[in-house]
Amino acid sequence: MIGRILAVAGTEFRIALRNRWVLMATLIMVLFALALTLAGSAPTGALGVDMLTIAVASMTTLSVYLSPLLALMISFDSIAGEAERGGLALILSYPVSRAEILLGKFTAHLAALAIAMVIGFGAAGLVTALLGGAGQASLIALLRLVLTSILLGAVFLALGYALSAMSGSSTAAAGLSAGAWLVFVVLFDLGLLGAIVLDGGGVFTQHVFPWLMTANPADALRLWNIGAADSVAVASGLSGATSALPAWAAPASLLLWLPLGFILARLSFGRVEP
Amino acid sequence: MRDDALRIEGVSKQRGALAVLSDVSLVVRPGERVALLGHNGAGKSTLMKIVLGLVRASGGTIAVMGAAPGTVAARRATAYLPEAVAFHKALTGREQLTLFAKLSGVSRTVVAALLERVGLTDAADRRLGTYSKGMRQRLGMAQVLLGKPSVALLDEPTSGLDPASRHELYAIIDELAAAGTAVLIASHALTEVEARTERIAIMKDGRLVADDTLANLSARAGLPTRIRITATDAEADRVAEALGGTRINGRTVDLLCQTSGKLDRVKRIMSLGDAVTDFDISPPKLEDLYRHYSSEKPQ
Numbered sequence: 001m002i003g004r005i006l007a008v009a010g011t012e013f014r015i016a017l018r019n020r021w022v023l024m025a026t027l028i029m030v031l032f033a034l035a036l037t038l039a040g041s042a043p044t045g046a047l048g049v050d051m052l053t054i055a056v057a058s059m060t061t062l063s064v065y066l067s068p069l070l071a072l073m074i075s076f077d078s079i080a081g082e083a084e085r086g087g088l089a090l091i092l093s094y095p096v097s098r099a100e101i102l103l104g105k106f107t108a109h110l111a112a113l114a115i116a117m118v119i120g121f122g123a124a125g126l127v128t129a130l131l132g133g134a135g136q137a138s139l140i141a142l143l144r145l146v147l148t149s150i151l152l153g154a155v156f157l158a159l160g161y162a163l164s165a166m167s168g169s170s171t172a173a174a175g176l177s178a179g180a181w182l183v184f185v186v187l188f189d190l191g192l193l194g195a196i197v198l199d200g201g202g203v204f205t206q207h208v209f210p211w212l213m214t215a216n217p218a219d220a221l222r223l224w225n226i227g228a229a230d231s232v233a234v235a236s237g238l239s240g241a242t243s244a245l246p247a248w249a250a251p252a253s254l255l256l257w258l259p260l261g262f263i264l265a266r267l268s269f270g271r272v273e274p
Numbered sequence: 275m276r277d278d279a280l281r282i283e284g285v286s287k288q289r290g291a292l293a294v295l296s297d298v299s300l301v302v303r304p305g306e307r308v309a310l311l312g313h314n315g316a317g318k319s320t321l322m323k324i325v326l327g328l329v330r331a332s333g334g335t336i337a338v339m340g341a342a343p344g345t346v347a348a349r350r351a352t353a354y355l356p357e358a359v360a361f362h363k364a365l366t367g368r369e370q371l372t373l374f375a376k377l378s379g380v381s382r383t384v385v386a387a388l389l390e391r392v393g394l395t396d397a398a399d400r401r402l403g404t405y406s407k408g409m410r411q412r413l414g415m416a417q418v419l420l421g422k423p424s425v426a427l428l429d430e431p432t433s434g435l436d437p438a439s440r441h442e443l444y445a446i447i448d449e450l451a452a453a454g455t456a457v458l459i460a461s462h463a464l465t466e467v468e469a470r471t472e473r474i475a476i477m478k479d480g481r482l483v484a485d486d487t488l489a490n491l492s493a494r495a496g497l498p499t500r501i502r503i504t505a506t507d508a509e510a511d512r513v514a515e516a517l518g519g520t521r522i523n524g525r526t527v528d529l530l531c532q533t534s535g536k537l538d539r540v541k542r543i544m545s546l547g548d549a550v551t552d553f554d555i556s557p558p559k560l561e562d563l564y565r566h567y568s569s570e571k572p573q
Binding site: 003004007008010011014015018019085086087089090091092093094095096273274 | 323326328329330346349350352353354356357358359360361362364365369373374376377378379414417
């Protein structure tokens with residue numbers, strides 16, 4: 001079983017390298033992370049935290065947008081596209097299970113994402129540390145950001161496979177993935193914001209809203225990184241939202257979404273008749 | 275060795291209100307080459323996908339070397355060549371075949387030999403995006419040879435190939451069958467399967483309308499043998515009248531007869547002496563048979 005997963009993973013990783021996906025994703029991460037870090041480095045003195053802490057706060061927001069986007073970009077075509085080209089029928093005629101194919105693709109795509117994240121956030125972290133110094137706490141915060149971003153990417157890889165298996169064609173899969181990104185990253189937050197404004201600080205804002213926010217994996221990443229380090233919370237100005245929740249809530253959400261995404265992906269892949 | 279490598283019994287497939295397959299039964303024995311003929315949409319590809327376990331049948335049973343479709347035992351025993359297979363452009367032929375070897379648990383040392391067998395040694399390390407249709411099809415055939423399958427399902431293996439590539443492909447198919455593989459070939463290329471298969475199965479609208487040897491199918495269809503006689507200019511009319519044929523131009527007379535009456539006709543042609551300068555006998559072609567069985571109402 002491991003042999004077959006690794007065989008699929010090796011092939012998929014080679015494809016990701018050859019079609020320049022790894023290169024493009026890494027470039028995007030490096031550019032955005034550096035730009036945000038350098039642009040957002042002004043208010044250090046006023047808040048009394050080091051420059052890397054500020055950088056981690058800005059990059060957390062970046063990760064909320066980019067991790068799901070990159071993950072969906074690499075995963076949306078993996079089932080619908082292969083089914084369209086006829087490759088899926090052939091590979092499934094071999095003694096390899098659908099779960100093994102999914103895990104193989106996942107391993108390769110996660111490795112590709114991890115490379116982009118580590119290099120992107122790492123480069124930005126290094127530049128800030130050299131410019132403005134970094135303490136132990138801020139280094140841990142950076143490490144936490146990298147790991148949780150990879151975890152968020154993993155969740156959206158699994159969701160991407162599920163959407164890909166649900167759509168009949170690559171084009172439909174691309175549309176569904178774009179829709180999913182909009183909902184999770186933009187519309188969900190807008191909806192919550194609207195609800196808070198209407199509620200005017202009532203029961204919803206105090207007791208329901210924090211839980212709803214945590215339930216979204218993209219927001220869970222934000223809460224996890226901000227909640228875990230007081231200094232980052234100060235830097236981001238979001239300390240209020242995190243204090244209403246127990247510390248385990250955001251990590252639990254992200255960690256639950258991963259198997260949930262996988263089950264969804266496996267079930268919808270199971271219904272595909274290539 | 276089993277008597278049936280592939281046994282299909284009463285298989286049907288409904289897609290909504292449409293019956294894609296109805297009550298199809300077919301047996302392919304080890305070493306046998308069976309042609310599965312039919313128009314597009316007759317259900318050939320669907321039948322193959324059901325045998326592979328990729329598509330679920332609505333009814334009936336299938337045994338691949340005694341195992342149910344889609345089980346590990348059945349998948350190990352089966353090789354498949356999809357119609358117009360498209361591999362991933364970024365991989366090389368060797369990488370693609372190595373992946374398949376690993377998935378089927380075959381030692382990767384066979385990869386080089388198989389590439390050589392299908393004539394892709396020189397192109398082995400080139401990207402598949404640069405391969406021609408014939409080269410992709412040959413790579414597809416190389417993966418069929420992996421792991422010495424008991425059953426090979428080939429969906430339109432020669433479509434879009436030039437005559438030389440077709441010839442090579444059929445040579446490989448012959449080798450497979452000689453080694454004991456049961457081969458099922460879906461095709462519309464009627465003339466080429468004629469000489470290359472032991473048995474012919476014809477599908478029409480999801481039903482199997484014929485399944486027999488070419489000789490038996492011809493006899494049962496009762497299609498006439500055509501004799502074309504060339505007479506001398508002056509005698510053409512007399513020849514046509516004497517033999518009961520039709521004169522189609524100045525010197526040519528066409529005659530249709532049953533296969534059993536062929537010898538008798540030839541004797542009568544010979545008795546006409548110098549009036550006949552030449553004659554040709556054409557037995558019913560696969561095309562005629564195919565037209566006969568695929569226009570026939572199912573019994």
